Amino acid sequence: xxxxxxxxxxxxxxxxxxxxxxxxxxxxxxxxxxxxxxxxxxxxxxxxxxxxxxxxxxxxxxxxxxxxxxxxxxxxxxxxxxxxxxxxxxxxxxxxxxxxxxxxxxxxxxxxxxxxxxxxxxxxxxxxxxxxxxxxxxxxxxxxxxxxxxxxxxxxxxxxxxxxxxxxxxxxxxxxxxxxxxxxxxxxxxxxxxxxxxxxxxxxxxxxxxxxxxxxxxxxxxxxxxxxxxxxxxxxxxxxxxxxxxxxxxxxxxxxxxxxxxxxxxxxxxxxxxxxxxxxxxxxxxxxxx
Amino acid sequence: xxxxxxxxxxxxxxxxxxxxxxxxxxxxxxxxxxxxxxxxxxxxxxxxxxxxxxxxxxxxxxxxxxxxxxxxxxxxxxxxxxxxxxxxxxxxxxxxxxxxxxxxxxxxxxxxxxxxxxxxxxxxxxxxxxxxxxxxxxxxxxxxxxxxxxxxxxxxxxxxxxxxxxxxxxxxxxxxxxxxxxxxxxxxxxxxxxxxxxxxxxxxxxxxxxxxxxxxxxxxxxxxxxxxxxxxxxxxxxxxxxxxxxxxxxxxxxxxxxxxxxxxxxxxxxxxxxxxxxxxxxxxxxxxxxxx
Numbered sequence: 154x155x156x157x158x159x160x161x162x163x164x165x166x167x168x169x170x171x172x173x174x175x176x177x178x179x180x181x182x183x184x185x186x187x188x189x190x191x192x193x194x195x196x197x198x199x200x201x202x203x204x205x206x207x208x209x210x211x212x213x214x215x216x217x218x219x220x221x222x223x224x225x226x227x228x229x230x231x232x233x234x235x236x237x238x239x240x241x242x243x244x245x246x247x248x249x250x251x252x253x254x255x256x257x258x259x260x261x262x263x264x265x266x267x268x269x270x271x272x273x274x275x276x277x278x279x280x281x282x283x284x285x286x287x288x289x290x291x292x293x294x295x296x297x298x299x300x301x302x303x304x305x306x307x308x309x310x311x312x313x314x315x316x317x318x319x320x321x322x323x324x325x326x327x328x329x330x331x332x333x334x335x336x337x338x339x340x341x342x343x344x345x346x347x348x349x350x351x352x353x354x355x356x357x358x359x360x361x362x363x364x365x366x367x368x369x370x371x372x373x374x375x376x377x378x379x380x381x382x383x384x385x386x387x388x389x390x391x392x393x394x395x396x397x398x399x400x401x402x403x404x405x406x407x408x409x410x411x412x413x414x415x416x417x418x419x420x421x422x423x424x425x426x427x428x429x430x431x432x433x434x435x436x437x438x439x440x441x442x443x
Numbered sequence: 444x445x446x447x448x449x450x451x452x453x454x455x456x457x458x459x460x461x462x463x464x465x466x467x468x469x470x471x472x473x474x475x476x477x478x479x480x481x482x483x484x485x486x487x488x489x490x491x492x493x494x495x496x497x498x499x500x501x502x503x504x505x506x507x508x509x510x511x512x513x514x515x516x517x518x519x520x521x522x523x524x525x526x527x528x529x530x531x532x533x534x535x536x537x538x539x540x541x542x543x544x545x546x547x548x549x550x551x552x553x554x555x556x557x558x559x560x561x562x563x564x565x566x567x568x569x570x571x572x573x574x575x576x577x578x579x580x581x582x583x584x585x586x587x588x589x590x591x592x593x594x595x596x597x598x599x600x601x602x603x604x605x606x607x608x609x610x611x612x613x614x615x616x617x618x619x620x621x622x623x624x625x626x627x628x629x630x631x632x633x634x635x636x637x638x639x640x641x642x643x644x645x646x647x648x649x650x651x652x653x654x655x656x657x658x659x660x661x662x663x664x665x666x667x668x669x670x671x672x673x674x675x676x677x678x679x680x681x682x683x684x685x686x687x688x689x690x691x692x693x694x695x696x697x698x699x700x701x702x703x704x705x706x707x708x709x710x711x712x713x714x715x716x717x718x719x720x721x722x723x724x725x726x727x728x729x730x731x732x733x734x735x
Contacts, residue, residue, distance in 0.1 A: 335542040344529020
């Protein structure tokens, strides 16, 4: 009894580790980008659509010939790159949050059912996932948007409809693993119903994996949206999107590289931040790892 | 008086194939309030019996025939089983390290079962959980209630699981090698605790183990299994005093004795194994013939 009591006393009470540098950096960037998107009308120095043909292809502020007030320069129609970047973030974040969450809900639900119930449920859901994954995702997305028509909603639907399989596979495997643990049997033996066991015993233990995936998926959604707007299948081409900016910047890369590079950097950082954020969260909340 | 638990000619088999039986027409009776030892080597089918009773057999294992009854009620019927699980019968699992949900606090897991399964009001359930933890000699029940499983030692977790098993005042408790995953010093205390709880609450206890010493210490009746076949059963003192089966005798002699430290270990001899394996094969032939 004595040494058992002391084991308890020695057990660290601080369950949550201090947030890591990874979490700070990625969370920091996501906060900055998200608040820029949210408060775009107040933050953006110019109207993202306003053209000024006297001020085309102005370089960013540190180069010779920069125009004051246009921090990151202007594109070939004289539109402010920084403002377009900020408004582009709006689209990127809406797509990331809505499409990511939708894909997560569909995939995680089906994955949980398949992994927990097994048998026929698993076989049917598994086959659907196999068939789904046989389509090349980007082609599938382009096809879907072509059918649904362009627009923000179509992009979101396309991403959710295509990417739920990612969640389904991983969550299924995790749920199967948890299903085999004694505590699930213990819950059954204790007289709990199967649904309660699924929601209260299995789900909380699969949640870290879902969170990590959701974060990754948000990054992927940002990329897919950029790809779709790159090929002009996202929202109307006037509205600023990172993918659209990259497509436009590509045509004048030797004259005005900044039109291409800044949206690329924003895209890169955002996707990286999403994946690192998920990873950081997992390390912080996983009760077994800490 | 009907027995608390009775199995009769229970056979379970891999993928329901009569040639691959894991339990070979097992008969077993646990009387009311009795401590019954279920002994056998690993792979003898001890845990399979527990799993069949609670309806948690692995997917690949099917029930071929026989009956399982709790006070005369058919446990192979799902509706009957659902009603009895957690109320009238409880399980003390083998491995305390995996039998608690790692992401939920002990208190929540303990009171949940009182509230959700038994319908105890939340306030009463908290008090009851504290009493139970106190009964299993956990010193700081308030603190343990707020802890996550990984913050407790193996012995502590097994105490929590014992408390959980007795929560509903069940009439039958199946303890599936409850001390195997613990180290030797803790084992003895947990064993004493289970016995004490059993006596206080008056439940029948089916104690699954491979340890003859434990059987001798706490059980009144025992059943010896080999390869899913009942080798011998009866009152513990009778069997220990004069085992009828050569296999039981060999098992008893194989138990290491602290009072004879210089003795070499005496494993069950190949001759005995061959004899018992022949019994198993004969039982299988009879079963298959009968099935035809």
